[in-house]
Amino acid sequence: MLRLKPDGGAPRERIASSSRDLLARPTSALFWWGLPLLAGLSTNVLPLAEPGKTMVWAISLAWMGAGCALNAQRCRRLHCYVSAPVLFLGAGGAAAVGLGLTPWRSSTASYVINASLALALLSFAVEPVWGKYRSR
16 A cells, blocks of 8 residues: 655655546546446336347446556556456346347346446445555
8 A cells, every 4th residue: 555755745656546547537437437327227218129228238338347447557446457357247248148149038137237337336345445546
């Protein structure tokens, strides 16, 4: 974990990491995570067949996973190291169900989608324990 400098200021590395954090900027946070969530949630009111709804969610999860992967690379945010693979796996699972590549019914996709979102949200819990950013 990073320590504060003797003068009480934040370490240069932490300042550099937080300034590159896409989650810390409202515009980029909305682009990478707000829009895909809105697209996924809009499937509740759009007249789409179940496979179509599932594919919208699969694309949304992949989009959010890409945002987390980019953010992990940019600022080394710990949450993103955990949530990017979870979101990519969820996107692949949802796509497999939506395309009929599994023996499960398309309604099973909601379990995959909800579990992926819940695990990604829970990955924020590691930050208070191990810090928001990985040290270099």
